[in-house]
Amino acid sequence: MNFFVVICLCIGFLFFLGGTVGIIRMPDFYTRLHPAGKLDTLGLFAMVSGLAAYNLHHFSLSTLLLSVKMMLIVFFVLHSIPTATQAIVDAGMRAGLSPFTRKKTSQLQGTGEE
């Protein structure tokens, strides 16, 4: 049981770390939303699953209820984060923000040098 909890927390930590690095290192708005939306969702899923399992050490009705509530939070977050990311991307497209492409930046750099 403890083994499962530790594995879950480590996976969650890895996902969160990747998400944070991704948000800092990615070049523009849309690509930053990619780690923010995907990796945080998965990291939260793994971490809260581990904590809910850890909470069941002393098995009783109240701890079971608490674990079910934690998994309910995960369930709603799994729905709402991807939808929110989709809505933000949609808003970005409507506002006229063009996505990052390597070609365009090299062109821009080329014109800057000339």
Added chain:
Amino acid sequence: MKLLSLIVVCLTGGLLLYGTADLPDWGDPNTPASLHLSKYYIENAIRDTEVPNLVTAVLADYRSIDTMLETAVVFCAGLACFMLLRDFTPKKDHYYRHVPSGVILHVKNPDRQIIAGNEFEDMDKEWLPPDTIIKTVCRMLIPFIQIYALYVVAHGDFSPGGGFQGGVILGSSFILLAISYNLKYLLKRVSEKFLGILSAAGVLVYMGIGLAAMVLGGNFLDYEKYAPIFGEHHIRALGMLGVEIGVGMSVTAVMVIIYINIVSEGKHDEGL
């Protein structure tokens, strides 16, 4: 008239600023609140009120009149927003989309309007509704948000929460409906009249509970006078629940009123 109101506003603001000079310093340990009051609340709240949540016990029982007037302030904020922003001039241009073909019609004559139905869809000039994913997920999530809001209102006595917080969550669920569909869709479900009545009814419920306690022979907002009707058991918690429901109604309605007035510039036709 404008000059007069300016003078009144400046005078009130000046008096309030003058009043703050008498307030104790931030974190001063020698104030009455720190010396006697907090100690009394912490030691006696659970015995006096039988409510485990100390914050709610202070907010809705010891200092109940304060909270009642706070609710009235929230109601006044909604009323002020309505008075300042509401614009009753009818809109001239209407846009309709013919659903089977996707053709968009622009009708300028206000007398010749198409009735939106199965074939024609009412649409906004600037705001296009979001796509199916957002609509579907919001439609699924909104009932859960509302149930959670009612849980927060109802559990104000026993866990963190209460009327203000629950009211804000309930109001934000309506705002989410307006964002994920459009403003007309929201106004079809909760009309402006309903919101106005709800915001006033919340204050009325609060004051009514207080006045009914007076009618039953106690002080204003003395919940223990309800014991002959509802029984002795947790009577103060019940009274607080009633008061919190009033607060929740008022806050919910005012949140939605402020949102729809600001977002549509008072026209209530289109907006975010």
